[in-house]
Amino acid sequence: MKYKIVTLLFLLAGIGTLNAQIIHRGFVRTHLGGLIENGEYSVLKNTFDWRLEYSKGDVGLFVNTVFDHNGLTKDLDINLRQAYFDIYFDNFDLRIGKQQIIWGKAQGVFITDIVSPKNLSDFLLPDFEEIRIGITSVKVDYYMGNNTLELVWVPLFSPTIMPNQNSIWYPKMDFPIIPTFDYSKKEIDANLDNGEYFIKYSLLSSKIDFELMSGYMWDDDPTMHVYKTINPQTMQIDSLAVVPQHHRLGLGGASFSTTVGRFILRGEGAFYDGKYFNTEDPQIADAVIEKDYLHYLVGLDFSLFGINMSTQFIQQAILDYNDQIKNDEYENTMTYMAYKTFLRETLKFEFFSYIGFNSNDALIRPKISYDLSDGFEVIFGANIFVGDEGKFGNYDDNDMLYAKIKYSF
Amino acid sequence: MKKITLILLLLIIVVSILPAKELTGLQIIQKVYNRSTGNDQTADLTMSLINSRGDERIREIKQFLKDTNDMEKKIMFFTTPADVYNTSFMNWSYDEDGKDDDQWIYLPALKRVKRISSDSKSDYFMGSDFTYDDLGDRQPTADTHKLLREEEIDGEMCFVVESIPREEEYMYSKTIAWIVKDKWIGMKKEFYDEDDDHLKTLSVKKYKKIDGFWIILQSEMHNIQKEHKTIMKLENVKINTGISDNKFTERMLKRGI
Numbered sequence: 001m002k003y004k005i006v007t008l009l010f011l012l013a014g015i016g017t018l019n020a021q022i023i024h025r026g027f028v029r030t031h032l033g034g035l036i037e038n039g040e041y042s043v044l045k046n047t048f049d050w051r052l053e054y055s056k057g058d059v060g061l062f063v064n065t066v067f068d069h070n071g072l073t074k075d076l077d078i079n080l081r082q083a084y085f086d087i088y089f090d091n092f093d094l095r096i097g098k099q100q101i102i103w104g105k106a107q108g109v110f111i112t113d114i115v116s117p118k119n120l121s122d123f124l125l126p127d128f129e130e131i132r133i134g135i136t137s138v139k140v141d142y143y144m145g146n147n148t149l150e151l152v153w154v155p156l157f158s159p160t161i162m163p164n165q166n167s168i169w170y171p172k173m174d175f176p177i178i179p180t181f182d183y184s185k186k187e188i189d190a191n192l193d194n195g196e197y198f199i200k201y202s203l204l205s206s207k208i209d210f211e212l213m214s215g216y217m218w219d220d221d222p223t224m225h226v227y228k229t230i231n232p233q234t235m236q237i238d239s240l241a242v243v244p245q246h247h248r249l250g251l252g253g254a255s256f257s258t259t260v261g262r263f264i265l266r267g268e269g270a271f272y273d274g275k276y277f278n279t280e281d282p283q284i285a286d287a288v289i290e291k292d293y294l295h296y297l298v299g300l301d302f303s304l305f306g307i308n309m310s311t312q313f314i315q316q317a318i319l320d321y322n323d324q325i326k327n328d329e330y331e332n333t334m335t336y337m338a339y340k341t342f343l344r345e346t347l348k349f350e351f352f353s354y355i356g357f358n359s360n361d362a363l364i365r366p367k368i369s370y371d372l373s374d375g376f377e378v379i380f381g382a383n384i385f386v387g388d389e390g391k392f393g394n395y396d397d398n399d400m401l402y403a404k405i406k407y408s409f
Numbered sequence: 410m411k412k413i414t415l416i417l418l419l420l421i422i423v424v425s426i427l428p429a430k431e432l433t434g435l436q437i438i439q440k441v442y443n444r445s446t447g448n449d450q451t452a453d454l455t456m457s458l459i460n461s462r463g464d465e466r467i468r469e470i471k472q473f474l475k476d477t478n479d480m481e482k483k484i485m486f487f488t489t490p491a492d493v494y495n496t497s498f499m500n501w502s503y504d505e506d507g508k509d510d511d512q513w514i515y516l517p518a519l520k521r522v523k524r525i526s527s528d529s530k531s532d533y534f535m536g537s538d539f540t541y542d543d544l545g546d547r548q549p550t551a552d553t554h555k556l557l558r559e560e561e562i563d564g565e566m567c568f569v570v571e572s573i574p575r576e577e578e579y580m581y582s583k584t585i586a587w588i589v590k591d592k593w594i595g596m597k598k599e600f601y602d603e604d605d606d607h608l609k610t611l612s613v614k615k616y617k618k619i620d621g622f623w624i625i626l627q628s629e630m631h632n633i634q635k636e637h638k639t640i641m642k643l644e645n646v647k648i649n650t651g652i653s654d655n656k657f658t659e660r661m662l663k664r665g666i
Contacts, residue, residue, distance in 0.1 A: 025494060093660070102520040129518045143660050204659045206501060206511050209524055257524045259509065264526050303528055344458065344536035344637075374466055374490035408492040 023053040026064075026409060033402035035168075042168060042400050043122075044071030060086035064134075082134040092142040098134040101152060103200060103213060105255040105266045108335055108352065109314055111295050112213050112253040112270050115152055115198050117220040119161040123169045123395065124354075124363070125383055133158055146204045154196035157188040159246060160220040172394050174326075179226070179240035186222055186244045194218075210256035218246045223276035225286040243286070247276055262302060266312075269296030281324040292319040299335075310337040332357040346371040359390025379404040434554030434570045437588050442549050444593040447622050447648035449475040454485075454643055456537050461636035466490075468535050471666050475652050479504050481546070482657040486666045487535075497662045500527075502545060510545075515662040522659050531580040538609060538630040538639040540580065551575060557585070562596050565589045581608070592623050607633055614640075620648040 026049045033043035048067040054060065064082040069075070084097030101115040108128070110118065116132040124131065137154040163169035173179075188194050200213040222244035229238040253270030272293040279289045299312035314333040321329040334357070339350040350367040367381035382401050387393025432440075454470040469489035475482045480503045487496045495517040502510045510527040530542040552572035560569050567587040574581065582605045587597040594616055602608040615627035624646055631638040655661070 025491060027492075088664075093664070100520060104521075105523075127518065129520070141660070143655070143658070145654070146658055148659060202659070204513070204522065209513075209522075259511070259524065259526065262526060262528045264524055301526065303526065341536075344533065346536065375492050377492065408490070408494075 021054055021056070024050070024409070025053070026050040027406050028409075029404055029406040031402065031404045033400050035397075036399040036401060037397055041072060042398070043402060045069065046071065055086075058088040060088070062086070066130075080134070091144070092140060095139040095141075096137075098136050099139065100129070100132045100134050101137065101139060101198075102132065103211065103255075104253075104268050105209075105211075105257045106268045106297055106299070106314075107310060107312065107337065108354070109297060109312065109333075111268045111297060111314075112211065112251075112255055114215060114217065114220070114251065114270075115154070115196075117158050117160050121161055121163050121167065121169065123163070133161065148200075148202045150198075150200040150202070152196075152198040152200075154198075154217075155192070156190050157194060157196060157218045157246070158220075159186075159218075159222065168398050169395070175226075175240055175242075177237055177240055179242045182241055182243045184243070185225075186246065188218060188246055208256055208258040210254065212254050213252070215249070215251045217249050217251065219249045219275065220246075222246050223288050224278060225288055226278065227286055247274075249273070249275060264301035266299040266301070267297065269294065277318060278326045279322075279324045280326060281322075289322075289325060291321070291325070293317070294319065307338050307340045311335065328358050330358075354392060356387070356390045356392055359387055359393050361385070361387025361390035361393030363392040363395075375408040377404075377406045377408075379406070432556070432568070434556040434572070435549060437556065437568050437570050437593075438549045438552075438554050438572065438586075440593045441586075441588055441595055442546060445622060446624060447476075447620065449473070449649060449652040450624075451645070451647040451650060451652065452643045453645045454641065456535065456539075457640040457642075458537055459638050459640070466536070468493075468537070473652055473656050475654070475657060477654075482654075484657050484661060488666070495665050497665060499657060499662055500545075501657070506548065506550065513659075513662060520663075522662050537641075538632045538637060539641070542580070543611070543630070552584075559590075560587065562587050565592075565596060567596055594623055594625065602634075609633060619646055622648055624648070 027047075029047045029049070031043050031045045031047070032041070034040065035042050046069045050065050050067070052061075052063045062082060062084055063080070066079045066081050068077040068079070070077065080098060082097075082099050084095050084099045087094040087096075102113055103115060104110075104112040106113065108124070116135055118131050119126075119133050120131070135154050135158050136156055137152055140151045142149045163171070196215065196217040198213065198215040198217070200211055202211040203209065223246070225243040225245055227241045227243065230236070231238045250273035251270055252273075253268070255266070255268035257264055257266040259265075272295070274290045275293040276288045276290050278287055280287070281289065294317040295314075297312050297314040299310060301308075301310045303309065312335045314335070316331040318325060318327060318329055334355040335353065336355070337350075337352045339348060341348045348369045350369070352365045352367075354363045356362065362385070364384040364386065365381065367379060369377055369379040371377050380401075380403050382399070384399050385392050385395040388396060451473050454472050456468040456470075458466040458468070467489055468487070471486045471488060473484050480501055483500045483502070485498045487493045487498075497515045499513045500510055512525050512527045513522050514525050515522045530545070531540050533539065534541055534544055552574050555571045557569045557571050560567055567589055569585060569587055571583060571585050573583045580603075581600050582603055583601045585599045586595045588594070589596050594613065595611075596613050598611040600608045600610070609630055609632040611628060611630050613625050613628045616623055616625045618624075624643070626643050626646070627641070629638055629640050
């Protein structure tokens with residue numbers, strides 16, 4: 001704690017010396033949430049999101065520090081979400097440092113948006129800016145009119161941040177007996193060979209916007225290699241050892257958006273060259289199998305009766321499938337979003353939902369926000385999980401109501 | 410010979426005493442539409458939204474415009490209020506009849522440039538009294554125009570033109586505009602709703618010749634039915650500075666001002 005306070009004072013002192021030229025922005029937010037089932041608080045968090053911008057000529061600097069005080073655990077968490085330099089040239093820009101990199105045209109779904117890993121500590125519920133983890137990287141954008149070529153080098157791999165074991169968001173593990181975990185292979189050594197590389201070409205034009213991308217990366221989610229010992233007498237499982245391990249992934253993808261009459265039509269897809277899946281095939285010692293994999297969506301944005309709407313159909317497909325793979329061959333999901341503003345855009349009703357077809361589950365998120373004055377906002381909402389199993393149904397006990405108050409400066 | 414000279418003289422006298430041919434409503438509106446405001450323009454735009462209680466909200470925008478041969482490009486960077494800071498909006502508007510605008514928005518929270526539909530022209534811009542369509546250049550052929558009369562406003566002689574939309578579903582049943590003779594600036598415009606009731610009035614409060622072009626620097630849109638008004642001010646206006654095409658790209662949407 002002392003260390004954090006000293007760091008904060010040091011930061012304030014440092015900033016003070018440059019204060020005249022730096023733009024300070026950010027927000028302060030209080031977030032209170034409670035579970036509908038038992039009335040327990042699920043969130044009690046105060047956040048100070050502080051953004052500093054400085055630019056002089058063709059050089060810029062951006063720092064985003066987030067101070068989160070968890071009222072339930074009394075912990076103060078200080079996170080440097082982004083800290084980077086921008087250097088602007090005639091035809092290209094260079095960004096170096098910890099940064100969030102967002103690709104693709106999908107909303108609330110991650111298909112070609114695979115550069116910045118995710119923080120799933122609170123599942124998919126925080127704002128998307130807060131889900132994405134800033135990664136230390138070098139990004140070059142080269143421009144030719146409305147064409148852009150982007151190259152990204154991530155020298156050090158960062159995995160998905162998963163909820164801790166005490167969290168209500170810790171995913172259910174589907175093992176017949178309690179396993180032991182061996183994390184010895186989970187870490188990726190920090191060296192040049194273990195870097196991640198991404199390339200993207202994008203065009204923004206009157207007829208269509210599209211992106212072509214490719215990446216040589218690590219799978220952000222570890223593969224669970226499962227080793228079991230069978231008792232030869234009972235033929236029952238004696239022990240289970242789970243070894244989480246990240247694997248290399250090659251990926252190519254594309255996305256587009258275009259206007260069709262009164263609609264915006266969007267599409268996005270990615271081909272994964274070799275992704276690991278768990279299998280029940282007894283011949284495979286570590287219960288994982290490598291298969292090529294497709295992930296794609298098609299979406300429409302439109303306005304009806306003054307309500308802005310958006311819907312997406314998403315499919316994940318495992319190629320060369322066999323029935324022993326634990327995942328379904330095809331997994332189908334839909335999203336639906338609608339919002340309308342009133343009172344000169346000060347009152348907003350919003351609705352977002354994920355609907356899983358394989359497990360008949362869903363996440364439904366209604367929200368009302370009202371601007372008390374410019375930059376001063378109150379939000380009331382709910383997160384309703386429907387179903388008994390699946391990505392959303394697993395959290396059926398976590399239905400919650402929440403309120404937020406936020407001041408942006 | 411004398412006879413011919415006499416006839417010619419008579420003809421000249423007759424022609425000179427005949428009234429000048431009057432402009433039609435369409436010709437007047439076309440002159441307003443074609444009034445040049447330069448090839449490009451940079452300005453700081455401030456909108457004050459004032460409700461019936463006198464409460465005021467401020468929206469500030471830095472905007473860049475460029476006219477090319479077949480389209481007008483516009484990019485806007487929102488600076489106030491704080492929760493929309495760094496949001497940017499780009500519009501490509503085409504001269505070609507019937508071709509819809511292309512629009513993109515960059516939301517810093519999503520860090521993504523998103524194509525949006527230009528279908529929502531009747532939506533109010535940032536909660537103001539101006540719709541997106543009010544802020545754009547409406548094609549003269551979209552309405553039928555009728556010159557009603559000539560009238561003086563603030564010491565300026567104006568043509569008064571009524572415009573009725575050809576499109577049945579349009580948000581206004583008609584508009585009446587007061588156009589300053591010779592300057593071709595709309596000094597005042599009344600908007601009528603679907604029931605033909607007076608909805609709002611646009612009044613130009615200040616205009617100035619900058620680098621040879623008449624530019625409206627301050628206007629007020631007053632919604633009479635809701636007792637709400639928006640004052641729009643342009644400051645630091647610069648004309649024909651040679652803004653590069655590169656200003657109207659994805660790069661600038663993301664980079665900001």
